Amino acid sequence: MKPLNIALLLVFPAVGLGKWIYSRTIEANKPTMFPENWFMWKYMIKVNWGYFGLITILPFIFLILMFFGVAVGGLFNLNSSNMDAFSGMAGLLEAGIVMLLLFGSITAVFLLLIPYLLLIQLPKSQMRSIERQQLYAQQKAQMSPTPKPTPRVDKPISLLQDIHIYVLSCVREFKTIPSERKKELEEVASYIKQKLERGEAINITFICTHNSRRSQFGQIWAAVAAGFYGIKNVHTYSGGTEETAFSKRAVDAIRRAGFVIDGTVGTNPRYTVRFSEESGALDCFSKKFNHSANPQKGFAAIMTCSDADENCPIVIGSEFRARITYDDPKVSDRTELETATYDERCKQVATEMLYLFSKV
Numbered sequence: 001m002k003p004l005n006i007a008l009l010l011v012f013p014a015v016g017l018g019k020w021i022y023s024r025t026i027e028a029n030k031p032t033m034f035p036e037n038w039f040m041w042k043y044m045i046k047v048n049w050g051y052f053g054l055i056t057i058l059p060f061i062f063l064i065l066m067f068f069g070v071a072v073g074g075l076f077n078l079n080s081s082n083m084d085a086f087s088g089m090a091g092l093l094e095a096g097i098v099m100l101l102l103f104g105s106i107t108a109v110f111l112l113l114i115p116y117l118l119l120i121q122l123p124k125s126q127m128r129s130i131e132r133q134q135l136y137a138q139q140k141a142q143m144s145p146t147p148k149p150t151p152r153v154d155k156p157i158s159l160l161q162d163i164h165i166y167v168l169s170c171v172r173e174f175k176t177i178p179s180e181r182k183k184e185l186e187e188v189a190s191y192i193k194q195k196l197e198r199g200e201a202i203n204i205t206f207i208c209t210h211n212s213r214r215s216q217f218g219q220i221w222a223a224v225a226a227g228f229y230g231i232k233n234v235h236t237y238s239g240g241t242e243e244t245a246f247s248k249r250a251v252d253a254i255r256r257a258g259f260v261i262d263g264t265v266g267t268n269p270r271y272t273v274r275f276s277e278e279s280g281a282l283d284c285f286s287k288k289f290n291h292s293a294n295p296q297k298g299f300a301a302i303m304t305c306s307d308a309d310e311n312c313p314i315v316i317g318s319e320f321r322a323r324i325t326y327d328d329p330k331v332s333d334r335t336e337l338e339t340a341t342y343d344e345r346c347k348q349v350a351t352e353m354l355y356l357f358s359k360v
Helices: 003-011 013-027 036-076 089-111 113-142 161-171 179-197 214-228 248-256 306-311 338-358
Strands: 202-208 234-240 260-263 271-274 282-284 299-303 318-323
Touching: 013 036, 036 113, 161 214, 161 338, 179 202, 179 299, 179 318, 179 338, 202 214, 202 306, 214 234, 214 248, 214 282, 214 338, 248 260, 248 338, 299 306
Parallel strands: 202 234, 202 299, 299 318
Antiparallel strands: 260 271, 271 282
């Protein structure tokens, strides 16, 4: 965290709190679609409400103390020669209460209006302005300035809000993909382009050993990427060289990314995975790559682990094969790094699938 942000947090918390939270968000690699200034204005409002509360209550406290100071002073000045003054104290109290209410109303209407505008409304208007700018930029980005040929592209589907934010954070990570890796992904994109230009459906099967983690991530995020970029006629599948179960840890990772998931119980549970209200849910469960639920010919086989790549030198029925392997997050099971490792692998697959379809 920058020393300037720490100093601002201590000296000017209204400004520093938002900057500090933004820094923590970036350091934690959490997705955010808003810039630092939006965080600053948002949390400035929260701090300023406290200041505004003090500004509101202090005049009333001052008036109350002033009134009771006058009243108590009058009581101490009573003596035998001016006892008649005591009889007028009730009238003095009544007049004081009226004055207190009167001045309190004037303070609330006039004196508090300017602080409210400066402390609350001004930051809120700035925050809303940034939100409108981000929304406009997002819509403009989705409306590509170099439109793809009509036969290849449909209107992008609307993703669930949490997934949309997650996807935007992945798009910003394209620059972190190594150049050699980009070439491998672009080869798959070229295959998809050719299929689209011929007006053919694109069937992609992601294959690893157990169809438990990496190949499931591939199937799910490829479907999301195709929908996000409006690439039509794309159907994604997954399978393994053997049948096990869709790992509960991998399921939890995609749930944290924003997917809506329902599932059955058993040794090989079956999950419905939803990422948009405009498309059907994905049917995800562990199976062999030649299972009847998967295409039997004319599909692309994407090998997501080296074991499957070596054990399946020939994938019967496939017309295209690519090797895009990932480290197995299973190595972190039952360790303190488990959640972080699964989240990292989930985001890596998401980022690369989005890059792949951005090149179609």
